Amino acid sequence: MKAFTYERARTPAEAASAAxxxxxxxxxxxxxxxxxxxxxxxxxPRRLIDVNGLRLDKIEATKDGGLRIGALVRNTDLAADKRVxxxxxxxxxxxxxxxxxxxxxxATTAGNLLQRTRCPYFYDTNMPCNKRTPGAGCSAIxxxxxxxxxxxxxxxxxxxxxxxxxxxxxxxxxxxxxxxPDGVTRSIPxxxxxxxxxxxxxxxxxxxxxxxxxxxxxxxxxxxMHAYHKVRDxxxxxxxxxxxxxxxxxxxxxxxxxxGVAHKPWRVEAADSALPQGIKSVSELLLAGAKTTSQNAFKxxxxxxxxxxxxxxxxx
Amino acid sequence: xADTEDLSLSRRDLxxxxxxxxxxxxxxxxxxxxxxxAPHLAQVTFKVxxxxxxxxxxxxxxxxxxxxxxxxxxxxxxxxxxxxxxxCTVIVDGRRINSCLSLAVMHExxxxxxxxxxxxxxxxxxxxxxxxxxxxxxxxxxxxxxICSAKAVLDEIKAGVPSHVTADLTDALxxxxxxxxxxxxxxxxxxxxxxxxxxxxxxVAGGLSKGEMA
Numbered sequence: 321m322k323a324f325t326y327e328r329a330r331t332p333a334e335a336a337s338a339a340x341x342x343x344x345x346x347x348x349x350x351x352x353x354x355x356x357x358x359x360x361x362x363x364x365p366r367r368l369i370d371v372n373g374l375r376l377d378k379i380e381a382t383k384d385g386g387l388r389i390g391a392l393v394r395n396t397d398l399a400a401d402k403r404v405x406x407x408x409x410x411x412x413x414x415x416x417x418x419x420x421x422x423x424x425x426x427a428t429t430a431g432n433l434l435q436r437t438r439c440p441y442f443y444d445t446n447m448p449c450n451k452r453t454p455g456a457g458c459s460a461i462x463x464x465x466x467x468x469x470x471x472x473x474x475x476x477x478x479x480x481x482x483x484x485x486x487x488x489x490x491x492x493x494x495x496x497x498x499x500x501p502d503g504v505t506r507s508i509p510x511x512x513x514x515x516x517x518x519x520x521x522x523x524x525x526x527x528x529x530x531x532x533x534x535x536x537x538x539x540x541x542x543x544x545m546h547a548y549h550k551v552r553d554x555x556x557x558x559x560x561x562x563x564x565x566x567x568x569x570x571x572x573x574x575x576x577x578x579x580g581v582a583h584k585p586w587r588v589e590a591a592d593s594a595l596p597q598g599i600k601s602v603s604e605l606l607l608a609g610a611k612t613t614s615q616n617a618f619k620x621x622x623x624x625x626x627x628x629x630x631x632x633x634x635x636x
Numbered sequence: 637x638a639d640t641e642d643l644s645l646s647r648r649d650l651x652x653x654x655x656x657x658x659x660x661x662x663x664x665x666x667x668x669x670x671x672x673x674a675p676h677l678a679q680v681t682f683k684v685x686x687x688x689x690x691x692x693x694x695x696x697x698x699x700x701x702x703x704x705x706x707x708x709x710x711x712x713x714x715x716x717x718x719x720x721x722x723x724c725t726v727i728v729d730g731r732r733i734n735s736c737l738s739l740a741v742m743h744e745x746x747x748x749x750x751x752x753x754x755x756x757x758x759x760x761x762x763x764x765x766x767x768x769x770x771x772x773x774x775x776x777x778x779x780x781x782x783i784c785s786a787k788a789v790l791d792e793i794k795a796g797v798p799s800h801v802t803a804d805l806t807d808a809l810x811x812x813x814x815x816x817x818x819x820x821x822x823x824x825x826x827x828x829x830x831x832x833x834x835x836x837x838x839x840v841a842g843g844l845s846k847g848e849m850a
Contacts, residue, residue: 322673323696356737
């Protein structure tokens with residue numbers, strides 16, 4: 321690990337301003353992903369700004385009947401919150417399907433959104449990776465691709481976003497609240513928060529330099545039956561090969577998003593509209609334009625079946 | 637280190653010496669501008685097993701290394717050092733965490749409990765006694781992490797924190813083998829003592845719910 325200075329930020333705006341002035345700085349909250357990457361020298365910050373003291377650890381009701389989740393709310397606390405369990409079950413389920421108890425106790429809401437891909441080539445510093453070194457090339461393309469993306473990929477990157485929580489946030493139409501270094505705040509719809517890789521796979525989110533997430537806001541509950549179905553190589557403590565977040569209403573309408581298949585949570589409006597027509601129509605629309613390899617083509621079949629399982633689970 | 641005297645050092649001494657020199661070698665923090673790779677030192681004070689400890693550490697020191705190499709509390713084990721195996725599990729302010737994925741300097745004022753704080757050879761914690769009774773280990777390397785994790789798991793169930801296998805998110809929680817297996821999935825045991833570990837924890841929980849023995 322490279323040496324770094326350590327400081328505790330006092331206000332969100334102060335933290336953002338400090339980070340914007342120093343391109344070698346990183347915010348640290350739970351640290352469960354960042355420290356792992358620092359040990360491998362994939363991340364090499366020279367300055368760590370600890371944001372844990374910023375009092376962004378509350379879950380509060382919003383004026384329009386939704387919930388405002390502080391950036392520092394731990395995954396365990398968010399999953400266990402009574403309001404979340406009752407009105408946003410898909411979010412609770414997605415959180416509980418991810419990581420281990422130890423990690424969920426540390427990992428934060430904002431950090432979960434910002435976690436990096438688990439592409440093995442991103443982790444292997446001996447191999448070229450466009451995320452680590454822009455322009456270096458992608459070792460996954462033409463390599464072992466069983467776990468990689470099948471939707472929204474580019475010639476530069478076929479990595480997936482590893483978060484379960486983000487898939488639920490996407491199906492709930494959450495918004496990401498931030499503060500910029502000049503103190504200006506904004507709200508970014510979750511649909512626009514994570515980016516597709518394109519030619520700049522190292523630019524993973526809509527955040528600008530120094531911009532700090534302060535909260536994630538959920539709109540008022542939409543009701544319906546919630547389910548999160550995750551398919552992985554072992555029954556617990558593994559990343560998704562494919563996951564499905566869904567909210568179904570009695571009249572057959574609803575929403576659906578996929579995890580484990582793209583550089584961001586995958587949701588297609590037309591697929592939502594097709595829910596009353598059944599799984600076949602939905603998966604055709606969701607998976608349209610998929611680009612697979614011989615090793616990850618199974619994800620298309622798996623996604624369709626996982627969708628069926630999630631819908632059955634929601635109705636049960 | 638090439639000195640022949642060092643050959644009499646134990647492996648643990650060698651590792652400790654290496655870690656200690658990494659922590660204090662090089663220029664002090666004030667000289668770091670000239671040498672960007674020099675360590676930065678910071679002070680931290682926390683309580684470990686009820687005792688106040690103050691340390692001056694390289695900012696890179698994980699909580700795990702602070703416990704093992706600086707405070708010589710070697711009960712907590714280093715397995716993968718990447719948060720994948722759970723051998724380093726300790727309890728901080730009542731919650732289990734992977735001490736390998738946490739910087740020591742980020743624990744100012746925290747209360748940390750390690751396996752040494754849960755019980756002692758002449759005064760075993762009920763979980764320690766149950767692990768012995770049920771043979772919940774073979775080599776024992778993962779055991780301190782398993783026991784710290786298990787202590788926190790039982791507290792989490794009491795506090796009503798649901799898990800991936802909890803059937804109804806709004807129902808009261810039960811201690812079942814399925815719940816324990818899921819909640820303990822962040823603690824790997826390469827000897828494969830899992831079924832005995834579940835039995836040990838289940839016994840301390842007051843018995844597993846009917847039909848749910850491991």
